[in-house]
Amino acid sequence: MTMFGLKEAEVSELIRAVSVDGASLDRDAIEERFARSAWSGIAEPGDRVAGVLIRELGPAAALSAVIDRLPVEGVRVMLGTESDVVEKDLRAALDRWVPRLTSATALTALRQAVRFGVRLTVPGDALWIAGVDDLEQHAPIALWMRGNVVGLAGLERSIAMVGARAATGYGEHVTMEGAAGLVDRGFAIVSGAAYGIDGMAHRAALASHGYTVAFLAGGVDRFYPSGHDALLTRIVENGCVISELPCGAQPSKWRFLQRNRLIAAASQATVVLEAGWRSGSLNTANHAASLGRPLGAVPGPVTSAASAGCHRLIRENLATLVTTAEEMAELAGLWDTDATATAPTDDxxxxxxxxxxxxxxxxxxxxxxxxxxxxxxxxxxxxxxxxxxxxxxxxxxxxxxxxxxxx
Incomplete structure (x- = not known):
């Protein structure tokens, strides 16, 4: 028997191996999980059309429609009259997806996941991070996780700590104190494993015996940046490394920007500890604000270019000024922020x-x-x-x- 033109026995074996509840999965569940795993490599993170197609048709039917090259007009009819996806959107999406429709790539990603002990989780799973559903059409299709997945329940009480890669001693000190204080108050720390503020947030959480989650912009089998290989290995042992991209996927600037929306959505609040005027951390801040998540910013010396972005967030009333772990923890109880995000200016x-x-x-x-x-x-x-x-x-x-x- 076959599944999407592949040997069903091989697909079933791989899906069961990467699923926490693999032994109890029936054929329909395996088919859905494989379809979502394949979609995670076909569509770029945050692809709205893919999100709508999967939501309306189901992941398996949506994948079959693309594999079978169903006429665009027919797919549009299947979506129904209430869908805001027009034929032009579908044609453009198919042009994006077709170059990636290779069964070998999907199977290779699953084999690599088995090799590294990676878990695949989909909406409805106990491990699924509920906060990302607030991204709606732009929500991740699936999540690939490596590490202590049991501790993910701690994300119900978590704060994202982000900031500049070129952090100053001041920024790293505030981050260390803040992360340690938040762990002491029972919070999990979420960040992106980048150099500077992100790395310090993870290290401080681990040093305080807390739970920390790192969202990556590439596959969880390839640690990036390579200079944080040892840190990410420690996170796998004590926390969790997560990506919406399958194993083997390379990080890119676009994927870093999209990764930031997961950091904001997975957490109860986001704190920017140090950021330049055009820092990528402001992208995470914008995502947090647009999702209605509380946003905090730590002030720095008025003469420091490394804090210009934080001062901008505070001055424009997008973020609450915070200076201590206690003030950061208070953000988690604020869900009625009026802050709105501005879209990134880069095309x-x-x-x-x-x-x-x-x-x-x-x-x-x-x-x-x-x-x-x-x-x-x-x-x-x-x-x-x-x-x-x-x-x-x-x-x-x-x-x-x-x-x-x-x-």
């Missing part, structure tokens, strides 16, 4: 195309489309614009990214 198409281009190896547009998760049409139009700006150039072998030097 997502440009970010994803640039992430997929190398400065050394020339790549064909079809390859760039597969790497970026975009349609060939979007890739070609974006490449043209980047070429006019002198950022990319076309060679006989394909497209490369120019190496820009200061004049």
């Amino acid at each position: 997502p198409l440009r970010i994803r195309v640039l992430d997929a281009i190398s400065t050394r190896a020339a790549r064909q547009p079809a390859d760039i489309a597969a790497r970026s998760g975009l349609s060939l049409t979007d890739v070609m139009s974006t490449l043209g614009a980047l070429d006019l700006e002198g950022i990319t150039r076309e060679t006989q072998k394909g497209w490369v990214r120019r190496i820009l030097r200061d004049s």
